[in-house]
Amino acid sequence: MVRYFLFLLVLITILVVSIAGLRDYSFLPHKTKRPPIEIFPDMVRQDKVKAQAPSDFYDDGRGARANVAGTVPVGYSAPESSAQASEGVATMGSPYSVVVFSGKQDYADTGKIGTNWGNGIPFSATMATLERGRERYQIQCAVCHGATGAGNGIATKYGLVGVANLQQQRIRDMSDGEIYNTIVNGKNTMMGYGSVIQVPDRWAIVAYMRALQRSQNATINDVPTANRAALTGTNAASATTGAAKP
Ligand code: HEC
Structure with missing residues (x-):
């Protein structure tokens, strides 16, 4: 008896998960816009504000917020006064x-x-x-x-x-x-x-x-005299005659 019960339980669990757990219901005759029943939501829905979307969180209902007063671009310090x-x-x-x-x-x-x-x-x-x-x-x-x-x-x-x-x-x-x-x-x-x-x-x-x-x-005239010796051979020669090759 217990064996049959367990077998049935496993079967029903698999059935529920495989049908209700699917996210894509397009195989059903009636498509629905409602979110599917999610047994494992996989963190798909989170509390966040999407760009340009409204938000109940603020009194004015806007999701987009102005910078907090005194915000400074990265790499700069605030004006002293x-x-x-x-x-x-x-x-x-x-x-x-x-x-x-x-x-x-x-x-x-x-x-x-x-x-x-x-x-x-x-x-x-x-x-x-x-x-x-x-x-x-x-x-x-x-x-x-x-x-x-x-x-x-x-x-x-x-x-x-x-x-x-x-x-x-x-x-x-x-x-x-x-x-x-x-x-x-x-x-x-x-x-x-x-x-x-x-x-x-x-x-x-x-x-x-x-x-x-x-x-x-x-x-070569742009090179300090002391460093010219380091430029030998063709490099130095072409440098004296004009533009150096990049
Ligand atoms: C997204 C690409 C891009 C970036 C980034 C960019 N440039 Fe340019 N720049 C161009 C293009 C394209 C032209 C040619 C415009 C034309 O004459 O049609 C140009 C032209 C120029 C010219 C020649 C203008 C003239 O009168 O002919 C100068 C000088 C210049 N850029 C300097 C800069 C400097 C300095 C920066 C960094 C602050 C910079 N550019 C960033 C794309 C860029």
Whole structure:
């Protein structure tokens, strides 16, 4: 008797699990939009907010929330005071203690002097500026323009066409202000990055881009005398006669 009972129990269990446990009822004649009976929910349904979806959790019923006051992008520290932040470019002597995305209408903010593109980095660019520029360039620009600016970043391997080679003479001749403006507002098919790169970083990227261009057009005269001996044979010879090969 007990044996039959156990056998029946096992059979019924298997039957219930195999029918009710299935998630896909499309084999049934009537499809239903209701969720299936889930014996093993496998954590399919969770308490979370989907993008653009409403939420009962908040009084106003919106799922999308504004940033908490005082939120700072990763890698930046909060402005020390609002007065200092609004000074904007004035704080660029020690640039990286404040977040500055835009402010005034002067050269440092627009790349323009009067109605023309200006030239020069509007604060004293040090080795630290170049290092910062390198870091920001590699984060923001290298995917498309490539590590040396040759226009061969990883995105081009996935079909992005028309990425400018930053080593071309036209762009070497371009004024710093125009390059700055390209970073902020984009150019033709390149979108602007002004909303994600703060003012001092934009200039740091310009400075680093100049260093990249210089690096591909260096001669032996750019090498400190003490280090020239290390450049032997054909390298040194081709370097003296003009542009070094990348
Ligand atoms: C998503 C890809 C992409 C990223 C990221 C990108 N660029 Fe570009 N960039 C382009 C493309 C594409 C062009 C060519 C636009 C055209 O002329 O059609 C271009 C053109 C340029 C030019 C030449 C503009 C001119 O006047 O011809 C400069 C300078 C430049 N980019 C600098 C940068 C810098 C600096 C960054 C990083 C802050 C950057 N780009 C990030 C795609 C990108």
